[in-house]
Amino acid sequence: MDTRSAEMPLGDEGEVDALAVVLIRVGARWFGIPADRILEVLVKGPITRVPFTPPYMLGLCMVHGRVMPVISIERLLALAPGGETGTLLPRLVVVQTETAEIAISAPILSKLNTGAH
Secondary structure, three states: OOOOOOOOOEOOOOOEOOEEEEEEEEOOEEEEEEHHHEEEEEEOOEOEOOOOOOOOEEEEEEEOOEEEEEEOHHHHOOOOOOOOOOOEOOEEEEEEOOOOEEEEEOOEEEEEEEOOO
């Protein structure tokens, strides 16, 4: 019986390639982001609030001279009350998506390598 996940990439000889994942803890849940999508992790940074944006958008920040939106996964997925977060966050994870770079609020991070050769 083949127990490989259909989503795991296969190597040349049919083995499952290792996949590095950065885990972000949101409340009691963990979410994984492929490590190759993460450009950098920033420790603390000022966030400028933007009026009339959705509750999950915490504001904008400057990263190496570029203005970047900062989002809260907790608020986006309605996993925690929206409460006030202040203007400094513990960590920002800068992620490259298909169409843009965004910063994600991430109080707790962990790196995980999965897969086997």
